[in-house]
Amino acid sequence: MSMMIDPTVVDLSRLQFALTALYHFLFVPLTLGMTFILATMETVYVITGKQIYKEMTQFWGKLFGINFALGVATGLTMEFEFGTNWSMYSHFVGDIFGTPLAIEGLMAFFMESTFVGVMFFGWDRISAKAHLVVTYLVALGSNLSALWILIANGFMQDPRGGTFDPNTMRMQFSNFVDLIFNVDAQAKFVHTSLAGFVTGSMFVMAVSAYYLLTKRHQDLARRSFRIATLFGVISSIGVVTLGDALGFIDVNAQPTKVAAMEAIWNTDRNTVSAPWNLIAFPSESQGRNLFEIGIPYVLTPLLTHTETRVIPGINQLVQDAKPRIVSGIQAMVALEAYNKDHADTQALAVFKANEKDMGFGFLAMQYAPDQDLKNINTTNLPSILDKTAKDTIPNVWVEFWAFRLMVASGFFMLGLFAFAAYYSLKNEMEKHPVLLKMALWSLPLPWIASEFGWITAENGRQPWTVYNWLPTFISASSHTIGYMAFSLVGFTLLYSSFIAAELYLMFKYARLGPTAHHGHDAAAAGGGMAGQPAFAKPSMDRK
Amino acid sequence: MKAFWNFLGLLAIMILSLFLAVITGDYGPWYFAWLVGTTMIVLIAAAGAVMFEKQEEEQQGKKGSIH
């Protein structure tokens, strides 16, 4: 029954996937947000007929285009990685996982790409209203692509809509509705999409702040700043709300992730006064925090939205896993017997009775003598249980701090957007250069938050690829170490060159500004329009 | 005739929205929240820009009356 793959190969596969996914997600959020911001600007253009909003849409659209092209390139390679590096995973859940992935591919190719083309090249070919509709379709299309990926990820976090078939040894679709309306997938989609909105807002706000600080393109910058800050402040509220919802969902769906996220080692039965750790230095070897600053009375209501619900600590979760491992071992041994002889109905019955724990049986395999669960007996069972149960907990240190960094960035950005929106609404932004500078220098924050968000989500899911069903270490393909090392270096170089290209082009075009519109620049270069009579504002009067 | 087509178009959008609202409202409360929330974010940001134009005009008016 050995399905073991060289641990180094597994680690290299994980490293490669983590790196490519994190690289890819440097591009995605900007696309998710910018498309809707472009649609907003264009809406104002169509409603008011003011030319400057068309110029804004085109200028920011150009920056969006650079990002879009590179994002698609990094996304494509990822889809192949499932097949090449995670063949066991693809075999096991391909029936379910493949469907949303395929829909995403179709959406990305046909809907997004077609409409993006019309959006860029159709300005003079179709009417303003038709173009606006196209821009909205691009925005919807890119967010819908993300939706299908997050449905796939939702399945990995909280598998719903599939059942294991002992005859084919694969997970099979049981219910499409359960898959797409999985509450974990829903909340993930909204959190991630809004994270994209925040990213787009931050991008437009920061570049506009740069123009305002350097007194260039002020007409464009002031208006963009207004739109971006309002967009950002509401999106940030949404991100925080949905982040809270995700945590709440995880309390039910992924208790091991939650315990690690909050560095809770011991279950606190005094639910009302249970402290929430603001800062902690967790030690996995000692099973406790070496140092912590906790705020009492916060934990239970924050996570469970009640005063009474007990949140199990890591040490308890480790003990709770043991009976499931025992049951899982029985399931897997029975499954093997059934596979040898499909007439063995008794084996099938034993399997069925323990099926929900079969993932824990998989997990124990690496510690069984010769990786064969049949070799487990009463003598070696206790030590196998100890080791396997410990493995059910993700890396606490990474989980705790990745989560904290995301949340801290989130609250900081919310505050920044709120102040910026307030002063923008009063048209006093330029009186606050410090705030403008903060807006400029905070540019990397949404990317940092998103990367740590994914680390929270995916590190927290370990040791599983499909939570409680399929361990990561048997999901990989059995490549050689040489092959994996080679492709890892290749991917890293390729993706780094994409990032370099993005940064180079973005800085170049953002520095240049909306150069195509000279009439406008000349006016802005004269110190802005605010103090001038209306007739000096060509852009405002043109319809 | 144009008004009629506009009416039909808006009617179609309304029926689609109602359909989406009923389906997502029943099965996917967070999807529903996303639809409503995104619409709201776009509208408020757009309203902010329209307000900007109004403020500009007022400021121009004030400046104009001083001279």
Ligand code: HEM
């Ligand atoms: C107070 C603020 C926030 C809270 C409470 C929060 C909460 C969470 C939680 C609990 C997860 C893990 C979901 C899982 O169980 O798998 C997560 C993931 C994530 N977060 Fe946040 N988050 C916050 C702010 C942000 C911000 C500001 C961004 C980016 C701008 C962001 C981007 C992400 C991303 C991209 C993921 C991974 C995808 C996902 O699981 O949805 N988060 N967040």
